[in-house]
Amino acid sequence: MRRNRQGGGRVRLAVACAATTAVLGPLVWLWQDSLLPEAYSVMDMGYADVGGGPPVAAAEHAAHSGGGASGHGRQEAAGRDVTELIADADLPADVAVTMVARKQRFTLPSGRAFEGYTLNGRSPGPVIKATKGQLVQVRLINESVPGGITLHWHGVDVPNAVDGVAGVTQDAVGVGKEFTYRFVADQAGTFWYHSHQMSHAQVRGGLLGALVVAPAPGKSAAEEDVTDVVALVHLYNGVRTVNGREGDVPVEAPPGARVRVRVINTEYGVMPAWVSGAPYRLAAVDGTEVNGPAPVQDKAVGVAAGGRTDIEVTMPEDGSPVRVHLGGPAGVVLGSKSYDAPAVSRPAATLDLLTYGTRAPLAFDPGKPDRRFAYDIGRRPGFLDGVPGLWWTVNGHLYPDVPMFHVSEGDVVRMRIVNNSGEAHPMHLHGHHAVVLSRDGVPATGSPWWVDSLEVGVEESYEIAFVAGNPGIWMDHCHNLPHASEGLTAHLMYEGVTTPFTVGGPDENEPE
Template sequence: MKIRYILIAFTIALLSILVGLQLLKAETLPQINKVEQNLYIRETEEDSNPPIKEFNIATKVLDWDFGKGTMEQVWTYNGTVPGEEIRVTEGDTVKVNLHNTLPEPVTIHWHGMVLPNTMDGVAGLTQNAVKPGEMFTYEFIANKAGTYWYHSHQDSANQVDKGLYGAFVIEKKEISYDQDFVLMLDEWSLPIDINTFLTNDDQEVNYDQLEDTPLLGTTLDISPSFGDSDTEMLYNAFTVNGKLFPDIQPILVNQGETVRLRIINSGYMKHWLDFGKQSYKIVAADASDIQNPILTTNILEIAPSERIDIEFEAENKGLWYLQSADLDFASSDMRVPIIIDGSNHAAPQKIDYKKDILRPTEYKTMDPLFLKDDIPTFEYEMILNADVKWGEGLQFTINEKAFPETIPLKVNEGDLVKVKMINESIYDHPMHLHGHPFQVISKNGNPLEQALIKDVINILPGEEYEIMFRADNPGHWMFHCHDLLHAEGGMKTTVKYNDYTVPYLLN
């Protein structure tokens, strides 16, 4: 453990610089007059044309009740945290009218969706940011069923942190489950007294007994939890759908039902979720279905910006909790009561930290994008690191450069692109590619036997991944770390198609 303590001390020193640079939720915001909007405003269907579903989204500043008597000023889409859920059916035409009433420009990025480049919502790359008092309409076809989310991509490290995000669900035309719930996870810095937040139900973790668990590894290894140490220092509360336990809305189901939970990590830290003795199966990840999923009770890991769909059978009447297994005092905030046919009060179940952790490379196979013998036409290597630059503080770099100095990936339409990402820093980096799903083909030099299709892959310190994607969606696209504090610190680049011209003038 000595190595871990030394690295933690080093991280604290570095992060003293980072904390001073970040302007997060505590920033004082001007009050904006309330703008009344209806989220869903029309649906039409004409002969062979797909249905059109149109939504109004207004950005607003308000004081949000997180529960436990804790209020904080936030930025919202339509007055809630998360923003109001948008749910459509596969094949629908979607129109979203964004009306900005905030004092700063904003956008909406449709995270994980494969859209025309001009609808991707990245300020300065695919559109101009929507200025205060202005409107912008996004229009696209909901081509692929799955779980997505939307968030601002203008000053996103701050704006997402203040609450500008929401769930976007595309349902299949035929479904196999009885009930369907979205759980959005996040971290916050709230004005709380830790002593008033601890309850008799909170579990005391004996860290000495965790020495040889999957959560901490062994004394010879760096803990898989350590890569979040920089971000963890900034937050003191965890939420589900904008609320702290015990104010999180319970999930009410009936015995015998098949229940789908769409879990979205909208924060900047990875989280571990414990299902107790309830068995579940992962049926989709990043909007790609998993073939023949198997039942498990393992602890589920979900990295920043990932979406994981799980299903379980509500077999027994009673109450159990889906709860955080994070090694953090704030984990007691992140508990979701699952109530089957009504229930009396029950304390959260004790977490078995000896259980294995279920990570993406351990999922069952998905429909592959490529054959194993497909040869890439373009290859790129990305060395991910973190450096202290004199006068500028902590920078997060790709190939020793911080954005906008990073070198773009130049591709031609039709190229098969292979990217090797090597994490040489002491931090996690959930790398996210816009506009293209990718197939993970190897981890630490070992080819994957199963097809793993993602749009974000979390790379732990010392890890190496190879991915491939087809350059079949012309435009200029972001490729960045989705710990948005790392992206803000420089860990982002672009994929640029040769001969593509932006169809309007960017400010």
């Protein structure tokens, strides 16, 4: 009997061990498989997606290297290094700025002290102003920001070498080092700049500023006679500011004057903006002019995270003030005799950019794309670099096993973005502007709606299109920056383009 009991105990122990192995074995494998190396190239991550088009050189190399988590491998064929994709080195700078970055305690224009980061001793950093066609040169010096810093030119389709993404287009600029950015401002509009090294912490901490590109000379007298106002909205420790100032920003505007308020949303969620005291026109979205903008009353406009909206107002002839609300009661107050414009609640209706403005032809045919891509956003439990959690997915895959979208220069690209993740995501493709074709299957019928930052709501789907006309390796990620750091990131990669930079490594490159 004793021998039988001992034998039965061994069997039960063996069964328990087998069951434990059956349960823990796959978890251990998944954990091990999720671990990232100390340094890796984004070219080595995920899998090649050619969008139904012909294979490109990097994708062919991936096929020979066996695919999988290191599917691309380094492309050995002759091509262009991202460091070669620069502005003409012989062009002199028309606008030259030096930015000194520091980690320090500083005082906002409102008088509130804040522990964070500054550019030239302030946050937001200085407004950079240029005219279309001018070459902008910015010398970035890191005096005391630990972990390094970069500057990304959000919404500006710069050459890839100066896109400012640590580990992809450059190394992070460490303490005591510097980096110079040079690009031609070839699109007039409202843009901004911010760090793309640990951006979820550094942007929130103050490493950001506005960039405004004015139209080239030759405007009509009516176009010249417009008051220009920058309104950069940012939260410092939960305190909403406009240009670093709490409360209203007063701006002098005489009766009958036209005023363009350049709204920049640097936060993580969509921000409503609306006007009381006069009708307004939505003049531009993400740096692109709206065709045939009609007057708007009693409607808010949603500004995506990272997005920009230019609101144009004609001041009342009786001299009464006008308030531009920016996500709440505070905002920009335009006036001459008085700035006593009471706050008005957000309108119930929101302007639909799918139908706003007048249709205009596109310079390409999105109905005949060379490549079609899917960017399906989801969420599931798993491991991200060994950490268990509920993580974002792209096309069902956890980072880094996400698609690398391959294109050839000149391709017409069509992409369908679907959000089944349970949270909204402002999607930002670097280096390109895309036109919105439809939302939830409903075609766009208004002005061409060009975006670089698109709010994709819960259970929404968008069809967008663009021409692959800016060679490089470009991030395509959620601009709710903590989401990007949690795996909601993919890349667009051009045929024959390679990068020598790695995420991690001695320069501690951490783009998100």
